[in-house]
Amino acid sequence: MPQTLVLNATYEPLGVVSDRRALILVLNQRAQCVEESETVLHYAGGSVTLPSVVRLNKFVRIPYRHAVPLSRRAIFARDGxxxxxxxxxxASIDHVMPRSRGGAHAWENxxxxxxxxxxxxxxxxxxEIGWKLPVVPREPVGAAWRILGTGRSDVRWLSYLAPYGVDQAQAASA
Ligand SMILES: [Zn+2]
Structure with missing residues (x-):
C-alpha cells in the first residue's frame, strides 16, 4: 500500500502512515500536502492526487524517543x-567483539x-588481528532512522530525512 511521510510543523519527520490516512489529515485541515505522489484517486465528481509527504499544521510534542530497532537493514544503512x-x-554483520568471546548483539558492537x-x-x-574501526559504532538516533527501517525509501522523502542524519547512500542501502 502506498505510504506517506508525516512531518511535524517544524518539518521534523514523525512517521509513516497510509496515503489514505494522510489524505484524511489534509481534508480535515490538520495537515498540508508538501509533496504529491503519482497516485491519483478518482471519485464521483472529481479526482485528487494522494500525498507523498504531508506536514502537520500544529506542532506535536514527541513525548519520548523510541530506540531504533537493531536490524540488518538498519545496520547496513548506518554504515552506508x-x-x-x-x-x-x-554482505554480513560482524560483531566487533565476537559473540563467542562475550560480545553483545548491540549497536555499539x-x-x-x-x-x-x-x-x-x-x-x-x-x-588480535591488527585492524581498526574507522568510526566507533553507535546507535543512530531519531525518527528518520525508524522511517528508514520501514523499508520504504521514496526519493521524495530524502530531502526531509537528510537534515536528521540520513543521507542518500544510507537511504539507498536500506
Ligand atoms: Zn571487507
Missing amino acids: GKCVYCLAPA VVSACHKCNHQKADRTLK
Whole structure:
C-alpha cells in the first residue's frame, strides 16, 4: 500500500502512515500536502492526487524517543552499505567483539562487513588481528532512522530525512 511521510510543523519527520490516512489529515485541515505522489484517486465528481509527504499544521510534542530497532537493514544503512574494514559492498554483520568471546548483539558492537573480512576476522578481536574501526559504532538516533527501517525509501522523502542524519547512500542501502 502506498505510504506517506508525516512531518511535524517544524518539518521534523514523525512517521509513516497510509496515503489514505494522510489524505484524511489534509481534508480535515490538520495537515498540508508538501509533496504529491503519482497516485491519483478518482471519485464521483472529481479526482485528487494522494500525498507523498504531508506536514502537520500544529506542532506535536514527541513525548519520548523510541530506540531504533537493531536490524540488518538498519545496520547496513548506518554504515552506508559498505564493509567498515575494506569498503566493499556490505554482505554480513560482524560483531566487533565476537559473540563467542562475550560480545553483545548491540549497536555499539555490530558493523557492516563483507563476507571476506568477516571470514578473515572470524573469532578474533580487532587487537588480535591488527585492524581498526574507522568510526566507533553507535546507535543512530531519531525518527528518520525508524522511517528508514520501514523499508520504504521514496526519493521524495530524502530531502526531509537528510537534515536528521540520513543521507542518500544510507537511504539507498536500506
Ligand atoms: Zn571487507
